[in-house]
Amino acid sequence: MEHALDLKLPPDDATPDEVLAWAEADGVDLSMLRERLRMSPTERLRRHEGALAMMLAFRNAKIKGAIHASNRETADRIGPS
């Protein structure tokens, strides 16, 4: 379910420095963006492929970990066969 987001945007006439200060206060990592802008579009997409693969691997590991923990819990409850 979508939740409302309290996001106050800077005015349209804000200077680039004002926008950057606002974005940084909002948690944007400006040094990472500067690094991305030095890359070519293809390099940016290759970086994304790596990040997506890592995210999916973490998610799978978390699911496997949860299943493993659940199995252990059940086995402990049942006791030795």
Add this chain to the structure above:
Amino acid sequence: MLQIEKLLIALDRARVDYVVIGGVAAIVQGASYITADLDICYRRSPGNYQRISDALRPFKPRLRGVPPGLPFKLDPATIKAGLNFTLETDQGDIDLLGELSGLGDYDSVKACAVEAEVYGENMWVLTLEGLIAAKQAAGRAKDLRLLPELRALQALRAKEKDGS
């Protein structure tokens, strides 16, 4: 996992008229966003319906989020009868949009796009300004959450242009 390169190259080689939009466009423009699907806005024309179905057929496109086994064929008649399609393929998820909220149809979207070299091919990709307009119009939390980064990229580009 999403194979952006394979999907884009297939669309390009089939000479599909499309613009890369959404998360992948944001990444091409420099965002650090992570997305699991490719969104494109396509031209609504009979020739393009044929090219889209030819390009995606090898990847076995099917509707996403519907019960398995539900009959579906992505052919020109299906595309003509619909507008927006959320599909899964053997190369990952792809959304085909005939219109993009905040911008309009393919021609309006292309007017807000730039040509970029991606994977060795020239492709049309939505600009930061176009992405911001579309995300604001969509208005969902997941879209709005991207705005600070998109606005920051715009500001960094402006400063770079000014040499400051």
